[in-house]
Amino acid sequence: MMASSAPSSAPRAVKKMDWLRACPPYAPGTYVREEDIRGEKVTFIEDRPDLRYSWTAGQAISRFLNGLKEGKIYGVKCNKCRRIMVPPRVFCELCYKPIDEWVELKDTGTVLTFSISYVGPDAEPLPEPVIPAVIEVDGASPGMGILHILGEVKPEDVYIGMRVKAVWKDEKEREGAITDIKYWKPLEMRR
Amino acid sequence: MMEKTTDPTKLRHWEGKIEAYWVYTSGKAGDYFFKRLKEEGKFTAAKCRKCGKVYFPPRIYCERDFEETEFIDVSGEGEVRSFTIARLDPYERELPKPQIYALIHIYGTDGSLIHLLGEVEPENVKIGMKVRPVLKPKEEREGRITDILYFKPA
Numbered sequence: 001m002m003a004s005s006a007p008s009s010a011p012r013a014v015k016k017m018d019w020l021r022a023c024p025p026y027a028p029g030t031y032v033r034e035e036d037i038r039g040e041k042v043t044f045i046e047d048r049p050d051l052r053y054s055w056t057a058g059q060a061i062s063r064f065l066n067g068l069k070e071g072k073i074y075g076v077k078c079n080k081c082r083r084i085m086v087p088p089r090v091f092c093e094l095c096y097k098p099i100d101e102w103v104e105l106k107d108t109g110t111v112l113t114f115s116i117s118y119v120g121p122d123a124e125p126l127p128e129p130v131i132p133a134v135i136e137v138d139g140a141s142p143g144m145g146i147l148h149i150l151g152e153v154k155p156e157d158v159y160i161g162m163r164v165k166a167v168w169k170d171e172k173e174r175e176g177a178i179t180d181i182k183y184w185k186p187l188e189m190r191r
Numbered sequence: 192m193m194e195k196t197t198d199p200t201k202l203r204h205w206e207g208k209i210e211a212y213w214v215y216t217s218g219k220a221g222d223y224f225f226k227r228l229k230e231e232g233k234f235t236a237a238k239c240r241k242c243g244k245v246y247f248p249p250r251i252y253c254e255r256d257f258e259e260t261e262f263i264d265v266s267g268e269g270e271v272r273s274f275t276i277a278r279l280d281p282y283e284r285e286l287p288k289p290q291i292y293a294l295i296h297i298y299g300t301d302g303s304l305i306h307l308l309g310e311v312e313p314e315n316v317k318i319g320m321k322v323r324p325v326l327k328p329k330e331e332r333e334g335r336i337t338d339i340l341y342f343k344p345a
Binding site for chain 2: 030032037042043044045046047048049050051052053054055056057058059061062065066176
């Protein structure tokens with residue numbers, strides 16, 4: 001049987017102040033001021049943790065970077081799918097097996113895609129735009145390329161399919177970094 | 192083609208350091224707890240005015256019914272609920288003597304505390320063992336959890 005009148009525990013209209021009282025987490029807190037801590041008026045703990053880390057490029061990229069120092073671009077080959085991959089990796093993600101061999105690639109290639117950037121990494125305006133591009137490296141499978149920048153070319157002259165060649169730093173300046181290639185320059189110009 | 196390695200320094204690697212500094216205040220109830228521990232060597236718990244649950248470490252309100260709590264004194268004695276023996280320090284260096292970390296249920300409360308056990312050999316620690324706190328002398332206390340040196344068998 002339904003009760004005709006509301007039981008005494010039925011919710012009543014709750015005023016905002018009731019909620020504030022009922023829920024201490026929402027109650028105004030006590031601010032801790034700088035002098036409370038410096039004057040040791042409140043108890044506290046402090047720490048300056050020693051957070052050192054070592055980040056490794058991994059086996060494949062380490063060998064790739066060391067190759068750049070010698071002016072060589074290394075890729076890897078999987079004998080099952082027969083792909084030659086760059087950047088190199090130790091595991092073929094399609095065949096789900098370790099790669100089989102290391103291959104030296106050429107330092108020429110084709111522009112797969114590119115962009116023109118008028119801002120730098122911190123979104124600062126650049127005096128001259130940079131042209132990041134994915135370069136399909138000769139000797140690697142179609143679509144296999146590395147992201148780098150183009151040089152000795154005006155943004156308006158770049159096109160997909162443009163043949164390019166790596167411009168290396170002087171051998172003694174190379175340090176085994178992707179920047180050992182200064183940029184890729186066109187081998188041809190479309191009229 | 193794959194050589195197993197666990198040493199990143201054998202490969203091309205970069206080293207870095209993250210700068211971090213922080214201050215963590217004890218809060219209202221924690222502040223009261225540490226100040227009483229420092230000044231009077233007393234243990235504080237917090238009892239809900241409505242349901243009677245006793246929080247240890249103390250809290251300013253009951254998390255079950257949002258009622259305010261009142262601070263009460265407890266002896267600090269309790270019993271071992273769980274324990275582990277550490278043979279290495281946080282930097283994985285061998286400790287001269289193993290340390291015994293225990294979860295200690297504090298009598299008269301519904302809460303527990305993780306702290307060290309002392310004056311007992313690792314092989315003699317038992318779950319359910321009654322223990323009592325050993326504090327630093329008053330002049331050395333700083334209002335920190337390390338003001339309790341360890342808990343020893345009662």
